[in-house]
Amino acid sequence: MLLVYVIFVAVLLCVLRFLSKTSVLHIIAAFWQSLEDRLYLYQSYKVPQFNENLQENLLYRKVYTYLHSLPSVEDSDFTNLFTGSKPNDILLRLDPAQRISDSFLGARLWWTSEKSDSDAGRAFVLRLRKKEKRRVLRPYMQHILSVADDIDLRKGEINLYLNMENGSRENGRWKSVPFSHPATMDTVLMDGDLKNKVKSDLELFVKSKQYYHRLGRVWKRSYLLYGPSGTGKSSFIAAMARFLCFDIYNIDLSRVSDDSDLKMLLVQTTTKSLIVIENLDELLSAKSTAVSLSGILSFMDGIISYCGEERVMVFTINGKDQVDQTVIKPGRIDVHIHFPPCDFSAFKSLATSCLGVKEHKLFPQVEESFQNGAYLSQEEISDIMIANRNSPSRALKSVISALQSNKLGRRLSDYGSGQLLEESGDSGSLFSRESVHVKEFKKLYGFLRIGSRRKEEPLDLASADKQVQLN
The missing domain is CATH 3.40.50.300 (P-loop containing nucleotide triphosphate hydrolases)
Known part of the structure; x- marks a missing residue:
C-alpha cells in the first residue's frame, strides 16, 4: 500500500512539473476566465489612451503610473524590463499579454493591457465582479488618482512631447x-x-x-x-x-x-x-x-x-x-524676456561654473576684449571652457583668442547689454538684467491686472522703477 502511495505521489509530481513547464495552466486559466465571462459574473471597464479626437486621456496616464507601482507587476509572468533614466534603474513595464491583480476594500480586481478598438494607442481594461462594482468602482478610481499624483510628485519627472507627422494615429500626434x-x-x-x-x-x-x-x-x-x-x-x-x-x-x-x-x-x-x-x-x-x-x-x-x-x-x-x-x-x-549677448559679468559666472575660477590674472584682458566690441555667445564660451577645463589658464587664453578673432567693430553696449532695447515710445516690454529691488517688484504686482483688460501690456520689470513712480 505504501508503495502504491509513493508511486502516486511521484506521478503527481511529474505531472505538475510538466504542467509548470508548459502553457497548459495558462490554457486552463484562460478557459476558466472565458467561462466566467459567459456567465456574466464580471463587469469590464476600458480606459483608452486617446479619445476619438486623438486627445490624450489623462486617466490612462494615471492608471499607467498606478499599475506600474503594484507589486503584482513584478510577480506576473509577462513583465517587460527596461533601463530607466539613471544607469542603475530597472523599470518593469506591462506586457500586452499580461494580467495583473489588485485588491481594494476587500474586492479583487484585474487589469490587462490591450490594443484600443480604434487605431490609436492602447487601452487598460479593468474587470471586477458585478455585485461589487457599485461599492468599489468610484472609490477605487479616486484611489488610483490619489496614488498616481503622489508618485508623480515624489518623482518630479517630466516628459518632452514631439509632434508627429499628420496622419500618424498609432500613438496619437504626440510622441513622448x-x-x-x-x-x-x-x-x-x-x-x-x-x-x-x-x-x-x-x-x-x-x-x-x-x-x-x-x-x-x-x-x-x-x-x-x-x-x-x-x-x-x-x-x-x-x-x-x-x-x-x-x-x-x-x-x-x-x-x-x-x-x-x-x-x-x-x-x-x-x-x-x-x-x-x-x-x-x-x-x-x-x-x-x-x-x-x-x-x-x-x-x-x-x-x-x-x-x-x-x-x-x-x-x-x-x-x-x-x-x-x-x-x-x-x-x-x-x-x-531679453537674452543679450554674453558680457563680462556673464563671462565671470561661466568661469566660476565651468572652471571653478572666480578671479584670474587674465580677466582684465577678457574684459578689455568685450569693451572693444568682441563677441561670443555664452554657449561658445562655455564650450571652450569645457574643452580646456583641466587648465583654466589655457581655457581663458583660448577665450581671449576667440574673442579677438570675432570683433564686430562695435561695442557690446550697442546690443543693449541687458538694458531696455525698445525706443521710449515702444509699448513692448521685457525682463532684462537691469536691477530692480524686490520690494519695488512686490509693489508693482499690486498694480498689475492679469487679464483684466482684453489688451494688456506685456509685463516689464526692467522699467519697474518708472511704473511704480507713475502709480
Whole structure:
C-alpha cells in the first residue's frame, strides 16, 4: 500500500512539473476566465489612451503610473524590463499579454493591457465582479488618482512631447520621451534679480486659478524669449519646465500640415504643460511651413487657445525686428524676456561654473576684449571652457583668442547689454538684467491686472522703477 502511495505521489509530481513547464495552466486559466465571462459574473471597464479626437486621456496616464507601482507587476509572468533614466534603474513595464491583480476594500480586481478598438494607442481594461462594482468602482478610481499624483510628485519627472507627422494615429500626434535636461533655475546663467522676478511670476501664476476664473479668463500665461542664438533661451525653457514640473510640448511647425492641424495639436496638449515654438521668426520668414501668420496668431490668443488651462506658452525669436509686430503686440504676449549677448559679468559666472575660477590674472584682458566690441555667445564660451577645463589658464587664453578673432567693430553696449532695447515710445516690454529691488517688484504686482483688460501690456520689470513712480 505504501508503495502504491509513493508511486502516486511521484506521478503527481511529474505531472505538475510538466504542467509548470508548459502553457497548459495558462490554457486552463484562460478557459476558466472565458467561462466566467459567459456567465456574466464580471463587469469590464476600458480606459483608452486617446479619445476619438486623438486627445490624450489623462486617466490612462494615471492608471499607467498606478499599475506600474503594484507589486503584482513584478510577480506576473509577462513583465517587460527596461533601463530607466539613471544607469542603475530597472523599470518593469506591462506586457500586452499580461494580467495583473489588485485588491481594494476587500474586492479583487484585474487589469490587462490591450490594443484600443480604434487605431490609436492602447487601452487598460479593468474587470471586477458585478455585485461589487457599485461599492468599489468610484472609490477605487479616486484611489488610483490619489496614488498616481503622489508618485508623480515624489518623482518630479517630466516628459518632452514631439509632434508627429499628420496622419500618424498609432500613438496619437504626440510622441513622448523622458526629459533629462539638467538645467534648473539654480544653474541657468542669469542675473539674480531677473531670475527671482521670473520665479515669482511663475509662482504667482500657478496659484492664480481662482483669480483668472473670477475675471472670466483662461488660466494660461505666455512668454517671449528673444536674443541671439546661443544666449541660453533653450536652457531657460528647460529650467522653467523643471521649476513648474510641467511637461514640455515642443511644436515643430515643419511637421504641421496647415492652420487646422496646428489647432488640433494645441487641443491635444494637457494641463500643466509648457507649449514651446522655437525660432518663430525664422520659421515665418523662411515661408517653409504650411502655417500662415493668421494661424500663428490664432494659436497664440485665439479662441482655440482657450481649450485647456494651467498652461504656459513660450515663443523664442532672435530679434524683435525680424518678426511681424502683430505677433508680439501688447495683449498677445504677457512677458518679454531679453537674452543679450554674453558680457563680462556673464563671462565671470561661466568661469566660476565651468572652471571653478572666480578671479584670474587674465580677466582684465577678457574684459578689455568685450569693451572693444568682441563677441561670443555664452554657449561658445562655455564650450571652450569645457574643452580646456583641466587648465583654466589655457581655457581663458583660448577665450581671449576667440574673442579677438570675432570683433564686430562695435561695442557690446550697442546690443543693449541687458538694458531696455525698445525706443521710449515702444509699448513692448521685457525682463532684462537691469536691477530692480524686490520690494519695488512686490509693489508693482499690486498694480498689475492679469487679464483684466482684453489688451494688456506685456509685463516689464526692467522699467519697474518708472511704473511704480507713475502709480
